[in-house]
Amino acid sequence: MAEGKIRILVAKPGLDGHDRGAKVVARGLRDAGFEVIYTGLHQTPEMIARAALDEDVDAVGISIMSGAHLTLMPRIVELLKAQGQAEVAVFGGGVIPEDDHPALFKAGIKQVFTPGASIADIVTWVRQNVRPQV
């Protein structure tokens, strides 16, 4: 790719240990040519925001299977904004009912991928919606 490499933080907030999706997506994004950093499990929103700053990422992909998405995802967006990373694209995926999507979009989450989403869909979305910093 001619453009600079997009850096993505794949994050696993909360106590939820279901990391199959996060790891598969992380590998898929890496194989698509992005730089990927994975937080590992059981991260607080504060730890995730800190990692986003330290790693100077362009996007944060949040995987959540525990039903705590309405609490944890908006909190991560808030923390990013507060530390001057308002332009970082936050997206997510997991067991997230459609009825909850509008509230997440309103809170600043840019896209939600539900089970069955392909790596190709996620890669395409990242290419269209995330710009590397200059």
Add this chain to the structure above:
Amino acid sequence: MSQSPRAPSVNATSSHLSHATKGLVTQSGLPLLPLYEPEGGAQASLGRPGEFPFTRGVYETMYRGRPWTMRMFAGFGTPAQTNARFRALLAKGQTGLSTAFDMPTLMGRDPDDPQALGEVGREGVAIATAADMVRLFDGIALNQVSTSMTVNASASVVLAFYVLAAEAQGTKPAELRGTIQNDMLKEFIAQKEWVTGVRPSLRIIGDMMAYTSRAMPLFHPISISGYHIREAGATAVQELAFTLADGIGYVQCGLAAGLEVDAFAPRLSFFFDIHNDFFEEIAKLRAARRIWARVMRERFHAQEPKSWLLRTHCQTAGVSLTAQQPLNNVARVALQALAAVLGGTQSLHTNSLDETYALPTEEAATVALRTQQIIADETGVAKVADPLGGSWFIESLTDQMEAQALRIMAHIDQMGGIVEAVEQGYPQREIGNSAYEFQKRIERQEEVVVGVNRYTQAEQSRIPTLAIAPDVEREQIERVRAARAARNAESANKALEAVRDACQSGENLMPRLVEAGRVGCTLGELCGVYRSVFGEYRDPGGF
């Protein structure tokens, strides 16, 4: 229905015969034997049902003698809300209870722990005190029903609370029937809910095995689980191999705790996933029984035939369900459940059609239970033991599954055993690779997922989903804080110290945990003792 005058006379005399041996017939009235086998008797590698090596099932009469237990995994919100769901399921004909706990409970955190933020009661029921456990089983006689509890890292504390809940009903530990999952090896391998590291976790499990073998002889102190290994991405062969290797690890753990193999082996139970590949799943259960019987008899020299039995719970594959066209999930679950029954499971959970969105609604959970009842009572498949036994295809597939699994198990032995293998991340890496390969096969359309990569449709059918009220978290926080304020602080501190001492001295933890629960120590405090004495385990990361 009118009866043909030429219907077999066995019907007229069936009341004289036990359910297990009475003549059953097809819908056309053809007689059905309890078992079919080749002329000249059973092959040695198969045995008859109930005979070594149990390829054809663990009981002689299988479902004619004892139908499988229909056990629906349930839990959400407050103990009172889950209690209501339990009662509803029992009223609808469910035959055993199965408890889902929320993430904070599974990770040994109280509802007011900052790390529990947003997760209280969301993925299961929130239990922080023995009093919560009393409420969970309110009005359900624990000496009558068998209870399964899916909890691992904090299982020792939950078991202590369960003993106290029974005590509050006047039931002794010795009367309690059920299972606590308590399989930490598969947590490090796949499910990733932990408190402390691999070796201290195994020490705690050893204490629980010793305690239950003495005080709770009807209770299964561990359910050796392939389910999570499979859901995390393992193939069926890997699931089989890693699960049985874990089983070997627990036998070694029991021996290390000073127990005789026959004192605890009959109480080990298993839990497998049943995915889409119909015949492979059936072969997997048959191979599992045969491998385990030989391991127990030949490797560990168990004398008691009950020690050779691999008795298992099964659950349909949550990971196979799709968010797209969600009603299709009913068909997937039905076929997977049928495979579990044809494979000879002892107990079964059927997933609900809405699980890719949220915890199941009562209606969705009812459809899943009814699916089992249709298989049991309408299809007739339960009338004959191991009905597919002797099929050239099934027997060949069973042999191949066995051979492949044994190869992986031998590799683990060469690494020094499952504990070393897990510490080196071997099963974890293998599973990660399989998960990624499977996803790539889906994307290349080599694996068909109906509604996802074939037969897709633009408009989606919307289904109702269960919402957990946000005030559950606040309620549970208030409840645990009130419980801490109301207890005798000195007794609670003393009890926590006694648990700390037992952690350090190696004395059995269980009696100390029961005492601590009795004086109001919370789950988070008790697991906090584990964290401070043994150290907290952290995800090594990587992908």
